[in-house]
Amino acid sequence: xxxxxxxxxxxxxxxxxxxxxxxxxxxxxxxxxxxxxxxxxxxxxxxxxxxxxxxxxxxxxxxxxxxxxxxxxxxxxxxxxxxxxxxxxxxxxxxxxxxxxxxxxxxxxxxxxxxxxxxxxxxxxxxxxxxxxxxxxxxxxxxxxxxxxxxxxxxxxxxxxxxxxxxxxxxxxxxxxxxxxxxxxxxxxxxxxxxxxxxxxxxxxxxxxxxxxxxxxxxxxxxxxxxxxxxxxxxxxxxxxxxxxxxxxxxxxxxxxxxxxxxxxxxxxxxxxxxxxxxxxxxxxxxxxxxxxxxxxxxxxxxxxxxxxxxxxxxxxxxxxxxxxxxxxxxx
Numbered sequence: 001x002x003x004x005x006x007x008x009x010x011x012x013x014x015x016x017x018x019x020x021x022x023x024x025x026x027x028x029x030x031x032x033x034x035x036x037x038x039x040x041x042x043x044x045x046x047x048x049x050x051x052x053x054x055x056x057x058x059x060x061x062x063x064x065x066x067x068x069x070x071x072x073x074x075x076x077x078x079x080x081x082x083x084x085x086x087x088x089x090x091x092x093x094x095x096x097x098x099x100x101x102x103x104x105x106x107x108x109x110x111x112x113x114x115x116x117x118x119x120x121x122x123x124x125x126x127x128x129x130x131x132x133x134x135x136x137x138x139x140x141x142x143x144x145x146x147x148x149x150x151x152x153x154x155x156x157x158x159x160x161x162x163x164x165x166x167x168x169x170x171x172x173x174x175x176x177x178x179x180x181x182x183x184x185x186x187x188x189x190x191x192x193x194x195x196x197x198x199x200x201x202x203x204x205x206x207x208x209x210x211x212x213x214x215x216x217x218x219x220x221x222x223x224x225x226x227x228x229x230x231x232x233x234x235x236x237x238x239x240x241x242x243x244x245x246x247x248x249x250x251x252x253x254x255x256x257x258x259x260x261x262x263x264x265x266x267x268x269x270x271x272x273x274x275x276x277x278x279x280x281x282x283x284x285x286x287x288x289x290x291x292x293x294x295x296x297x298x299x300x301x302x303x304x305x306x307x308x309x310x311x312x313x314x315x316x317x318x319x320x321x322x323x324x325x326x327x328x329x330x331x332x
Contacts, residue, residue, distance in 0.1 A: 032258060034250075036069040037081050037091045045280055046095045046242065047071045049150055049273035053093065053244065056265035061258050081245070086143035088249030095150060095244050095273070105138045107321040112151065112241040114185045114214075115308040116328060118301075120154070120278065123239045127151070127274070131327035145246045147266025150273025153240040154281050157233035158225050159212035160205055162295070166190055166303045175201050175213040181315050186214070188311045189237075189304040205229050216240070217284035226293040232285060233297045237304060240277075244270050 036054060038047040047069065054067040075081070078096035085091055086104070098111035110116075111132065117123035127149040136146050157163070163172060169190035176182040176193045186193045196204060204210045205228040212229045214237065220226060244266050251259060288294045309329075316325035 031064040031066060032254065034065065034067045034092045035075075035090065036067065036093045037075040037084075038069070038071045038095060039073040039078050039081075040071065042071045045273060045277045046150075048276060049244070049269050050093065050095055052272050053147075053265050053269035056268055057258075057261050060261035060264055063258065065258070082144065085245055085247035086249075088143070088247050088253075091247070092250045093147075093244065093246045095242050098241055098243055101139060101144060101243075101245070104142045104144065105135055107135050107138075107319050107324060110316055110319050110321040110324055111135075111243075112238060113181050113312065113315060114155070114238040115189070115305055115312060117239045118305055119236065120152075120239060122331065123151075123241075124274065125331050126328050127241065127270075129327070129331060131331065132324060134323060135321075140248055143248045145248045145251055147244040147246050147263065148270025150242040150244060150270045150277065151240040152274045152277030152281060153216040153218070154236050154278070155214050155216050155238040155240075157212060157214050157231075157235050157237075157299075158220055158229045159231045159233060160208075160229045161211060162231045162297055163233055164297060164299070172211045175204065175210045181311070184311050184315075185308045188308045190307065201225070202228060214238075217281050217288070220294070221284060221288065226288060230294050231297055232289075232294050233299050235299050235301050235304060237301060242273065242277075244273075 034054070034057070036050045038044070038050055040046045042048075050069045054069050057067060058065060075091055076084070078094070078100040081091045081094040081096060082101050082104070085094065098108040100108075102108045117126065132146075132149075139146065157172075157174065159172060159174075161172075163169060170192065173192040173194060174186060175196040176186055178195045183193050183195065194210060196210065201210070201213050202223060202225060205212055205225070212231075213225070214235075215225070220232070246262065246266065251262065254262070285294070285296060289296050313322070313325055316322045
């Protein structure tokens, strides 16, 4: 009997010692699975930045993890991703235009309007600052974390005739998007403007209804606008911002070491996207120029920035983003 009690005591001791070890082993062995999404094809910089983020998370997290990055809208569109991330389902991280989150904070629409950034240097300094922290805090409370800001696509005037100075702008009738800020800003800058569906622009330029539009190099190439509007006036009036979003609900479900890996990888992926996006933009324009498809015309946008300042301030006030506007404007 005594021997049986001794054996039982020994077994109980063994169990108490090994159970924590087994539990720890189970926790360490847990494999986390993350899902990223892009609405664009894999050859676009957005997808490349998300794939870069996935690789960096795997590098920085010392544990088993699987990360899938979907492209070409396989998991829905950009608005869907925002909804999914806030709910903590289907998509854990994504990159999109800031306005896709405007339902949760309308100030998101103020992250990249025309004439907000003076140049690429100013844009880069703003994105590396805490200028948007109040927006970040609001979105975080609603379940959406911003890991960093990519972007860098620069928008210029694409015209069928050459303009060189501000005095030439009033002669230009340009298509703008339906957004009120577009019409107000470009009108203030000195151009004549008219809203028009994007699919109608090519023929409108060809037939002389309008003189051109404003857009990025990728759209100029994809839509072959250079066939009817070969002059690219380098106004650099808008520079895109592309946040890398992450589901806060999912983020809080992870251990601290994985959270830190995500934060570090997110900041690096955002910087990587800014680098490759700005480079791709410049290279695309130069290649088209070298092929004789377009003529690049340098343009000093200083007066355009001055003329549109009050329009941007009014827009910021309308969105409740006056503090954000002041933050951006104060950065030199």
